[in-house]
Amino acid sequence: MNEAGKKPKAVVVGGSIAGLSCAHALILAGWDVVVLEKSCAPPSGSPTGAGLGLDPLAQQLIESWLGPPGLLHKASMPLTIDQDQATDSEKKISSTLTRDENFNFRAAHWADLHGLLSNALPQDIFCWGHLFLSFCSSDDKTCVEVKTKVIETGKIIKIVGNLLVAADGCLSSIRRSFLPDLKLRYSGYCAWRGILDFSDNDNSEAIMGIRRAYPDLGTCLYFDLASGTHCVLYELLNKRINWIWYVNQPEPELKGNSVTMKVSSDMIEKMHEEAEKVWVPELARVMKETKEPFINVIYDCDPLEQLFWDNVVLIGDAAHPTTPHGVRSTNMSIVDAAVLGECLKKWGVANLHSALTEYQSIRLPVVSKQVLHSRRVGRIKQGLILPDRKPFDPQTATPEDCQELQQKNMPFFADVRSVVDLHLPFPMEHTCWQPALGALFIYNIQ
Structure with a gap:
């Protein structure tokens, strides 16, 4: 709670998997959430879209958000x-x-997973058909004002919160406001x-x-x-x-x-x-x-040097645009959301900077290595040049060459399962976070 006894409020820009995951994690952390999405309505039926591969930790996190057990299992292969x-x-x-x-x-269809996550959230938190325009932070950095346009009417409205979460994808306009020269x-x-x-x-x-x-x-x-x-x-x-x-x-x-x-x-x-x-x-x-x-x-995108500025934080593809070869994009977004929620819960809105600093210190070393590994695997599989090896030829590749193709070579891949139930022998506030713990962030699933 903040000083006035009210829940802190987060404005999440982007209503895809990253934004919905963030809404779940922040609500569990005791925050009020508003989700702004430019699409005028949730996806209906089974529109053209992508298949997603969910790793064991992402599966556990999603199941913990959905409530009734087995929903994700029934909606995936x-x-x-x-x-x-x-x-x-x-x-x-x-x-x-x-x-x-x-x-x-x-394996899940994007629309199926989106429906599961969306339906498990309070429907009054969604602002469908709202196009994000701009934001500005207060002088004391305790709140942020977000300006958005209602697409159907053209009306401009302002929403004030304590935190702005950029879940607006690899072409993030919020990220561009801080890094205008950054090119994909x-x-x-x-x-x-x-x-x-x-x-x-x-x-x-x-x-x-x-x-x-x-x-x-x-x-x-x-x-x-x-x-x-x-x-x-x-x-x-x-x-x-x-x-x-x-x-x-x-x-x-x-x-x-x-x-x-x-x-x-x-x-x-x-x-x-x-x-x-x-x-x-x-x-x-x-x-x-x-x-x-x-x-x-x-x-x-080359790994960023930071994931937050004052009371604005990046998650998902806005934080780490990545090629799809490591089956990481959706999984990274889900873990980003979970870690952010736990950090906000631990530190509270009065210590927002500490919460975001810890989120960044946990996730940045992990996602940076995963982005670069995904890039490397894509170039190998496409037969493109790398500085330390000849272009890969599947017809003449040695068994040693082929081992590099496996998904389990992704940095931190092997540790994902083990930490879900891990109990550290020391309090979080005294933890010297190692990169592995970013991939394996302890998420106490009730």
Whole structure:
């Protein structure tokens, strides 16, 4: 409570997974929360969107926020296997490069996870259709005023809180206000992606074929590598297959504040033609039968030097834009939110600077290494140049080369599970936080 006996208030800009996770964590920490989201309503049905891989710690945190046990389990599919394989584009055959059968992730559709997190929150905290415009902090840094526009009416309103949380994605306008010269780094490739819904015909030739070619679909995260390119494939709940195909190319020109490109029918047709040249026929057919595939331009950012300024803090992709190859973006956002909530709960609004300092000291060393590792893995799988090794060729790679492809090589990956139930032998306020504890932050799940 603040001096007036009222709960402290946080304004969260961004209503995607990071923003919703932050709302859960801050409410549990005793804060009032307002979530500003420019979309005019929550997503309905199953719109075009991304599949997500959730690690064990993220799963536990989400389950702790949802209340009734098992909701996440029912809304996701197991990913118990992490497999990299090589495709010979000429012979149209595949061979296993490396396989980890103790992966223990789960796969969810973005819209399904968003619905779970959103429905478990008080609905009066959401301001849908509110476009963030600007903010300013009070002279004594005890409050921040956020200006937003109601898209439907054009009305400008002001909301005052003690803390502003930037969960507004990799193109964060809030981050830009502090780091105006910071530029995202183009990875050198874009990603075609899509979700094939086969709920109406699960015995089609395309589905039976893809299950023959990828027999562990339903439990496996497949990484299929050809020369200078790779594809990701896994199954989602409700008979959907998620695929992502990374293609090396010059940086395209983006329009608007989005890293997603609209595609024409000609672009899609050319993609189908190239898929038939590169991939086994079963995978190329899945791509061809997918409705409304789209392109993400892949960016990341060199690690930031700080994650907060006065009473403004960055979480999720606003804090650490990352390439997707380490399956980290969503997981980092969820842990960011949990750590921020615990720090705010520990220090209280009267010691906001200490809370944000501790959040930063816990998360920054971890996410920095994970961003750089994801960048490296992406360049390896795309056959791009790295200073310390030759371009990766899946047809001639040694077993030692292939081991570097595994997800479990992600910094701090192996420790995630163990700390959930860890009890430190000393109080938090005397802890010298090591980077590992940032990935393994102790979150007491009740």
